[in-house]
Amino acid sequence: DAGITQSPRHKVTETGTPVTLRCHQTENHRYMYWYRQDPGHGLRLIHYSYGVKDTDKGEVSDGYSVSRSKTEDFLLTLESATSSQTSVYFCAISDLTGTLNTGELFFGEGSRLTVL
Amino acid sequence: QKEVEQNSGPLSVPEGAIASLNCTYSDRVSQSFFWYRQYSGKSPELIMSIYSNGDKEDGRFTAQLNKASQYVSLLIRDSQPSDSATYLCAVNSNPGGGADGLTFGKGTHLIIQP
Numbered sequence: 349d350a351g352i353t354q355s356p357r358h359k360v361t362e363t364g365t366p367v368t369l370r371c372h373q374t375e376n377h378r379y380m381y382w383y384r385q386d387p388g389h390g391l392r393l394i395h396y397s398y399g400v401k402d403t404d405k406g407e408v409s410d411g412y413s414v415s416r417s418k419t420e421d422f423l424l425t426l427e428s429a430t431s432s433q434t435s436v437y438f439c440a441i442s443d444l445t446g447t448l449n450t451g452e453l454f455f456g457e458g459s460r461l462t463v464l
Numbered sequence: 465q466k467e468v469e470q471n472s473g474p475l476s477v478p479e480g481a482i483a484s485l486n487c488t489y490s491d492r493v494s495q496s497f498f499w500y501r502q503y504s505g506k507s508p509e510l511i512m513s514i515y516s517n518g519d520k521e522d523g524r525f526t527a528q529l530n531k532a533s534q535y536v537s538l539l540i541r542d543s544q545p546s547d548s549a550t551y552l553c554a555v556n557s558n559p560g561g562g563a564d565g566l567t568f569g570k571g572t573h574l575i576i577q578p
């Protein structure tokens with residue numbers, strides 16, 4: 349299994365509070381991703397990182413920010429959580445080395461966030 | 465907008481039969497195609513990848529790709545109750561590969577009836 353750890357695994361918070369989810373990898377992969385998964389919507393990309401301090405927006409980035417100060421850690425922050433951000437959040441990593449460069453992703457265990 | 469479409473199901477298949485899961489994608493330049501299995505409450509797990517037209521077999525799983533029709537399928541032979549899960553089709557639409565992630569379908573819920 350890919351060495352990906354997400355924390356916290358479960359969190360309940362109130363509307364308006366800040367929340368930070370952490371993804372830690374031991375694979376030394378360059379690329380890291382945050383997805384959210386909701387019934388009826390599937391997995392949607394929030395933000396991704398292609399190196400330390402290099403990040404870009406995904407499909408559903410509004411209300412989220414990310415930071416990557418070390419190769420192994422990718423943080424997702426909700427500055428002011430809203431009920432619409434209640435979801436399961438998955439971190440994923442990708443190697444993307446070699447000539448094939450296929451982009452396959454390996455996922456962490458997920459973080460279930462409930463915003464009341 | 466890149467789109468990946470799957471029938472949400474549930475798809476119910478008797479134990480021992482062949483389960484057939486289908487996926488279509490909108491971006492013609494897509495290069496890499498993946499099938500993930502996700503058990504309830506768990507994270508997606510990569511089970512098959514395919515990059516060229518035709519069939520690719522791995523154990524009881526066969527992935528099929530037809531780029532002209534923009535169609536990907538997954539066949540599961542000798543279906544077992546443990547195959548009951550949601551199957552996600554995912555596509556990398558970046559020419560030559562790429563780093564900006566995969567586009568996922570919403571998944572097909574498969575139920576294998578003992």
